[in-house]
Amino acid sequence: xxxxxxxxxxxxxxxxxxxxxxxxxxxxxxxxxxxxxxxxxxxxxxxxxxxxxxxxxxxxxxxxxxxxxxxxxxxxxxxxxxxxxxxxxxxxxxxxxxxxxxxxxxxxxxxxxxxxxxxx
Amino acid sequence: xxxxxxxxxxxxxxxxxxxxxxxxxxxxxxxxxxxxxxxxxxxxxxxxxxxxxxxxxxxxxxxxxxxxxxxxxxxxxxxxxxxxxxxxxxxxxxxxxxxxxxxxxx
Numbered sequence: 371x372x373x374x375x376x377x378x379x380x381x382x383x384x385x386x387x388x389x390x391x392x393x394x395x396x397x398x399x400x401x402x403x404x405x406x407x408x409x410x411x412x413x414x415x416x417x418x419x420x421x422x423x424x425x426x427x428x429x430x431x432x433x434x435x436x437x438x439x440x441x442x443x444x445x446x447x448x449x450x451x452x453x454x455x456x457x458x459x460x461x462x463x464x465x466x467x468x469x470x471x472x473x474x475x476x477x478x479x480x481x482x483x484x485x486x487x488x489x490x
Numbered sequence: 491x492x493x494x495x496x497x498x499x500x501x502x503x504x505x506x507x508x509x510x511x512x513x514x515x516x517x518x519x520x521x522x523x524x525x526x527x528x529x530x531x532x533x534x535x536x537x538x539x540x541x542x543x544x545x546x547x548x549x550x551x552x553x554x555x556x557x558x559x560x561x562x563x564x565x566x567x568x569x570x571x572x573x574x575x576x577x578x579x580x581x582x583x584x585x586x587x588x589x590x591x592x593x594x595x596x
Contacts, residue, residue, distance in 0.1 A: 375526065403583075403584070405586075411590075412586060412587075412589070413576065413578075413586035414497050414586075415583045415584055416583070416587075418583065426582055426583050428583065436547075458531055460533065462533075477537040477538065477576070477582070478523060478535040478536060479523060480535060481525075481532070481533035481534075483530075483532055484531050484532075486531075
């Protein structure tokens with residue numbers, strides 16, 4: 371079974387530009403979540419999608435947005451890039467939606483290799 | 491949000507040694523997972539362990555949810571165990587600790 375696929379692996383952008391990152395989850399996984407990893411802030415939750423609906427959003431400005439398609443693939447977009455947006459962006463998929471009360475349905479998060487974004 | 495603290499922040503081991511990594515969290519959670527991030531940035535899920543004890547080869551983990559902590563045990567460490575170990579807890583969203591950076595020297 372193929373793992374979580376993120377494209378592109380590396381990206382260099384200039385301040386003020388916008389960028390779109392893509393994530394294809396493991397087949398059958400309907401929950402996709404996005405994380406930003408930086409040396410200063412660590413791993414931080416961006417948002418999560420389940421069945422094309424954003425179910426939860428982290429504490430990031432509105433410049434960060436995302437969407438999920440009917441095949442569960444997800445994209446995230448960052449507009450008006452700032453130097454501080456340079457980071458490793460990680461996507462994860464799972465069989466269930468985090469936060470569901472029935473623990474018997476919860477399952478592990480599986481991460482992609484990430485997209486390393488550099489803003490100059 | 492939920493605070494997640496991991497200790498120690500850094501650990502250097504001789505190959506073959508054993509170690510215990512700790513994760514404390516500030517509130518009740520739905521589940522807890524341990525991850526290993528290799529030097530290339532790939533995050534690998536080690537355990538999904540909201541409570542109890544699990545073992546997978548040289549690794550085992552224990553979560554005591556009522557006392558809000560989890561432990562990851564690495565036995566007979568190998569150089570390939572090097573990397574950063576993260577604990578993540580979930581309540582509506584995942585909160586990650588700052589990690590334990592492990593270096594295993596031959």
